[in-house]
Amino acid sequence: MREAIGNTFIVNLLMVFIGVMSALLIGSVSYSKAFKVKNRIIYTIEKYGGWNVTTSAGTNVVKAEIEANLKEIGYPLVVSNPFIGGCPNRNGATLVYGGNSGSNKYENTYHYCVYEYKNEKGLYYGVTTFMHFDIPLIGNYLEFPVNGKTKTLYDVGINYNN
Numbered sequence: 164m165r166e167a168i169g170n171t172f173i174v175n176l177l178m179v180f181i182g183v184m185s186a187l188l189i190g191s192v193s194y195s196k197a198f199k200v201k202n203r204i205i206y207t208i209e210k211y212g213g214w215n216v217t218t219s220a221g222t223n224v225v226k227a228e229i230e231a232n233l234k235e236i237g238y239p240l241v242v243s244n245p246f247i248g249g250c251p252n253r254n255g256a257t258l259v260y261g262g263n264s265g266s267n268k269y270e271n272t273y274h275y276c277v278y279e280y281k282n283e284k285g286l287y288y289g290v291t292t293f294m295h296f297d298i299p300l301i302g303n304y305l306e307f308p309v310n311g312k313t314k315t316l317y318d319v320g321i322n323y324n325n
Contacts, residue, residue: 193294196238197309201292203232204275205313208288212316214259214277226260233273239295240272250276251308256289274306285317 207229208214216224250261261276278289294307 193296197292197294200233200236200238201290201309201311204229204290205311209313213286214279214288230272238273253278256280282315285315287315288313
């Protein structure tokens with residue numbers, strides 16, 4: 164009987180170890196995807212020199228390229244309001260993309276936030292992406308932010324004529 168109790172303890176210990184290692188693996192994969200998305204968004208904003216870059220037809224070039232990249236990566240779409248938080252307010256920043264509109268529906272297609280900061284040299288942008296977990300029932304309530312900022316951009320407001 165003593166051996167059966169000892170084996171049960173070892174099996175339980177092994178199950179806890181496998182659970183912890185699985186959680187770490189899932190977390191690292193999710194963090195890697197959110198970090199990659201954040202870096203692509205920052206790269207695109209720096210490439211065009213700001214967020215408000217439009218064509219002559221009024222299309223935001225930066226937003227269109229970012230959403231094409233996110234579709235390619237497989238970043239989750241915002242579907243009808245599954246995520247608990249919108250974009251949090253930041254001191255000294257203006258939210259230029261993301262968040263909830265007045266009708267409590269998301270303005271954005273993908274779940275990320277872009278903030279505009281002003282300093283004495285020009286503008287820079289802060290980007291927040293989120294780690295998502297596809298766990299039934301509780302997955303929509305688990306989101307962890309991954310933040311980053313662009314370098315200071317001196318020449319903003321470029322208009323492309325396509």
